[in-house]
Amino acid sequence: MRIDSLRQRLRGLGALPRHEERVLRLWSQGLPQDAGRRRIQDFLPRALREALPAIERELDALARLHSVHAGTDGSERLLVSLADGASVESVLLPREGLCVSTQVGCAVGCVFCMTGRGGLQRQLESAEIVAQVVLARARRRVRKVVFMGMGEPAHNLDNVMEAIELLGTAGGIGHKSLVFSTVGDPRVFERLPRGPVKPALALSLHTTQAALREELLPRAPRLAPDELVRLGEDYARATGYPIQYQWTLIEGVNDGDDEVEALAQLLAGKYAVLNLIPFNSVEGLAFRRPGGERAAHMARTLHRRGILTKLRQSAGQDVEAACGQLRVRVQPPASR
Numbered sequence: 001m002r003i004d005s006l007r008q009r010l011r012g013l014g015a016l017p018r019h020e021e022r023v024l025r026l027w028s029q030g031l032p033q034d035a036g037r038r039r040i041q042d043f044l045p046r047a048l049r050e051a052l053p054a055i056e057r058e059l060d061a062l063a064r065l066h067s068v069h070a071g072t073d074g075s076e077r078l079l080v081s082l083a084d085g086a087s088v089e090s091v092l093l094p095r096e097g098l099c100v101s102t103q104v105g106c107a108v109g110c111v112f113c114m115t116g117r118g119g120l121q122r123q124l125e126s127a128e129i130v131a132q133v134v135l136a137r138a139r140r141r142v143r144k145v146v147f148m149g150m151g152e153p154a155h156n157l158d159n160v161m162e163a164i165e166l167l168g169t170a171g172g173i174g175h176k177s178l179v180f181s182t183v184g185d186p187r188v189f190e191r192l193p194r195g196p197v198k199p200a201l202a203l204s205l206h207t208t209q210a211a212l213r214e215e216l217l218p219r220a221p222r223l224a225p226d227e228l229v230r231l232g233e234d235y236a237r238a239t240g241y242p243i244q245y246q247w248t249l250i251e252g253v254n255d256g257d258d259e260v261e262a263l264a265q266l267l268a269g270k271y272a273v274l275n276l277i278p279f280n281s282v283e284g285l286a287f288r289r290p291g292g293e294r295a296a297h298m299a300r301t302l303h304r305r306g307i308l309t310k311l312r313q314s315a316g317q318d319v320e321a322a323c324g325q326l327r328v329r330v331q332p333p334a335s336r
């Protein structure tokens, strides 16, 4: 279900813009079935009020919780079943954050990613993306949504932007607390500045070397790292939010002093935060995470060179943390 088609359906039942907003708020904020909710419903046109229980049942059926896997860091990985039997992962993060998926599978094929190994199975529709937030809100408060789960949001731009627009309005999430995470695609830099809700942007950089980046992200658009950073900087200055550069740290691949030096030069003076994320081991892949001291040394060196650098861990490392691992374990893709 697309949010646009849901809006049209509500209008067909007599909803004025304020009614439409109320129904979408009830749903996307996951407001409880209490007297306050009933009061809101009482002010809806009769045809809409009568149709609402059936519409809500349809919305509830978009995404159901298959299983919950708690991490020791306060995160919870949620395996979410969709109406057609496909499944995706969402991750409840510490500090009221939620990471959602935007596709079933992914076509970019990053060599270090489990989701990338199975290829793209299908796009998520905008309502299925919001439904992950609704499910999560039934468990905990959610004030930040990062589009960093399975899938490349730039490959499903219309649906992701519809979900962002809803979450940033009726969904009650601050615009800079919506984080669009991408490997970088020219369409993103054209589209995001024009939207009514402008999310923050996370760019997966991973290396300063164009040729290595093509190897690591084989089906990402051919944007050289310096071009990616130039486009990111324009967006950061236009929105007033820093770009979050993501760097999956892999031993012997992108943890050398040459990368540290090139990175210090590439990001010098940029309105940016660099997130160094040590790689999570994936069964069947030869990549390794660097030792803790090496990662800490890189972060310290970059920090001294004036680059705001954070050494992060993926949430829920102890529960199949790399993107797509949980789903693969519970539901192996046909291609494996």
Ligand code: SF4
Residues within 6 Å of the ligand: 105, 106, 107, 108, 109, 110, 113, 114, 115, 116, 117, 149, 150, 151, 152, 183, 323
């Ligand atoms: Fe796709 Fe992200 Fe995995 Fe790359 S890391 S294959 S973009 S899901």
